[in-house]
Amino acid sequence: MQSQIISRSEHPISRKNIHPDALKVLYRLGRKGFTAYLVGGGVRDLLLGLKPKDFDISTNATPTQIRRTFQNCFLIGRRFRLAHIRFGDNIIETSTFRRCPDSNDDSEDGDLYVFQDNCYGTPEEDALRRDFTINGLFYEVKNFTIIDHVGGINDIHHGLVRSIGDPNIRFQEDPVRMIRAIRFASRLDFHIEPATYNAILRHHSQILKASPPRVFEELHKLFAYGSGEKAVRLLYKTGLLHDLLPELADFLDHNHGQDSVLWDWLVQLDHKTLHEDKTNPVLIFSTLFSAPIKQVMAHHEARGGRVILMDILGNVLLPICLRMSMPKAMAARMLQVMANQSRFVPDKRKRFSKRGFVAQDCFPETLALYDISLRVDGQDTRQTGQWKALRQELEQKNQIISPEPKERKRPPRKRRPGRTRV
Ligand code: ATP
Numbered sequence: 001m002q003s004q005i006i007s008r009s010e011h012p013i014s015r016k017n018i019h020p021d022a023l024k025v026l027y028r029l030g031r032k033g034f035t036a037y038l039v040g041g042g043v044r045d046l047l048l049g050l051k052p053k054d055f056d057i058s059t060n061a062t063p064t065q066i067r068r069t070f071q072n073c074f075l076i077g078r079r080f081r082l083a084h085i086r087f088g089d090n091i092i093e094t095s096t097f098r099r100c101p102d103s104n105d106d107s108e109d110g111d112l113y114v115f116q117d118n119c120y121g122t123p124e125e126d127a128l129r130r131d132f133t134i135n136g137l138f139y140e141v142k143n144f145t146i147i148d149h150v151g152g153i154n155d156i157h158h159g160l161v162r163s164i165g166d167p168n169i170r171f172q173e174d175p176v177r178m179i180r181a182i183r184f185a186s187r188l189d190f191h192i193e194p195a196t197y198n199a200i201l202r203h204h205s206q207i208l209k210a211s212p213p214r215v216f217e218e219l220h221k222l223f224a225y226g227s228g229e230k231a232v233r234l235l236y237k238t239g240l241l242h243d244l245l246p247e248l249a250d251f252l253d254h255n256h257g258q259d260s261v262l263w264d265w266l267v268q269l270d271h272k273t274l275h276e277d278k279t280n281p282v283l284i285f286s287t288l289f290s291a292p293i294k295q296v297m298a299h300h301e302a303r304g305g306r307v308i309l310m311d312i313l314g315n316v317l318l319p320i321c322l323r324m325s326m327p328k329a330m331a332a333r334m335l336q337v338m339a340n341q342s343r344f345v346p347d348k349r350k351r352f353s354k355r356g357f358v359a360q361d362c363f364p365e366t367l368a369l370y371d372i373s374l375r376v377d378g379q380d381t382r383q384t385g386q387w388k389a390l391r392q393e394l395e396q397k398n399q400i401i402s403p404e405p406k407e408r409k410r411p412p413r414k415r416r417p418g419r420t421r422v
């Protein structure tokens with residue numbers, strides 16, 4: 001592929017949209033004689049007129065040279081050292097150009113999974129090791145140009161998520177890229193280019209080779225931009241959902257697939273995310289599993305059994321959460337949030353402390369999930385205002401129950417009689 005340089009008059013990126021801290025890093029590295037570019041999602045989002053979440057920089061300075069250049073620099077990562085340059089709470093991640101490592105293509109079973117990712121390279125090699133063409137663009141602050149080694153500009157204009165290099169190889173090297181393709185397509189409302197899409201259809205089951213915490217992190221990010229419904233539809237269509245969350249895929253297979261009620265839950269979750277501009281993994285995953293869990297409950301009730309929701313959550317949902325590598329405290333909170341749903345319409349036969357319920361640490365997510373469920377059922381949501389008001393009152397009075405168990409003081413050690421300390 002012929003590299004392309006796009007001059008300032010041919011693209012819309014203006015320095016005033018780049019974070020001043022990122023500009024400081026670019027200029028300082030330049031003054032010290034290094035090459036440094038703004039890279040990745042920052043360039044992509046600026047070209048699309050979106051506000052980037054973060055600004056990443058790539059340079060030919062080695063990690064040690066970067067540390068010498070910035071006092072506020074911390075090196076992280078053992079396999080591949082990255083520099084975090086800190087400005088108060090803001091971190092500018094700065095990495096040395098690296099190249100695509102050789103995959104294990106000489107392994108006996110033809111396994112292409114890459115275990116190492118730590119070889120320095122040229123700027124062009126750095127662009128080629130990235131996942132998608134739209135993420136492989138460089139912005140050069142010295143002359144305000146964009147350098148395109150991968151055909152990213154064209155794909156941005158055509159709204160396409162295209163793998164850099166052969167997607168069949170790139171997805172086997174790192175299967176998490178398949179979830180990332182879905183994230184960018186759903187968030188940006190782009191199409192996945194046909195060869196890239198077909199490679200996902202072919203290799204989706206490889207996702208089971210990826211590290212569960214990384215997969216969990218990427219799954220969570222699918223919901224971060226209010227496009228979770230579209231993302232889960234794509235996971236389902238490509239077969240990834242059957243590998244990652246087979247219980248959810250089964251639920252869809254048996255409940256009208258693309259017309260299932262699950263999509264109504266996700267549409268409401270997306271509305272909330274867009275409206276509140278933040279995500280909460282407890283709310284995300286409890287929304288995702290509400291419809292299937294309600295169905296399991298209804299199934300048990302229809303058989304006349306006495307069902308305790310917390311038992312079903314513990315037996316059915318908890319193993320799924322732990323398999324996904326969800327942190328235990330998060331899983332426990334999620335189960336509590338789901339079990340809490342029945343408490344909005346308290347059982348008159350049981351003792352119920354409204355204040356105790358509202359004072360629970362997880363009440364905000366509990367109420368958010370309840371609000372989503374009311375909307376899914378087409379019910380009036382005005383009552384949620386009263387609950388919110390009571391919560392605010394308790395917060396003002398500092399009456400929220402903390403989830404942390406109080407630190408137990410160690411009992412003082414008893415001195416043995418007859419011994420004196422010298
Ligand atoms: P976001 O806006 O969601 O942060 P992003 O494109 O910046 O999107 P990051 O996960 O922050 O995504 O990664 C930064 C850049 O690093 C990407 O744009 C891409 O160039 C590269 N990258 C990240 N993950 C991979 C991967 N698995 N394989 C190859 N390149 C990757």
Ligand code: MG
Binds near residue numbers: 040041042053054056
């Ligand atoms: Mg990023």
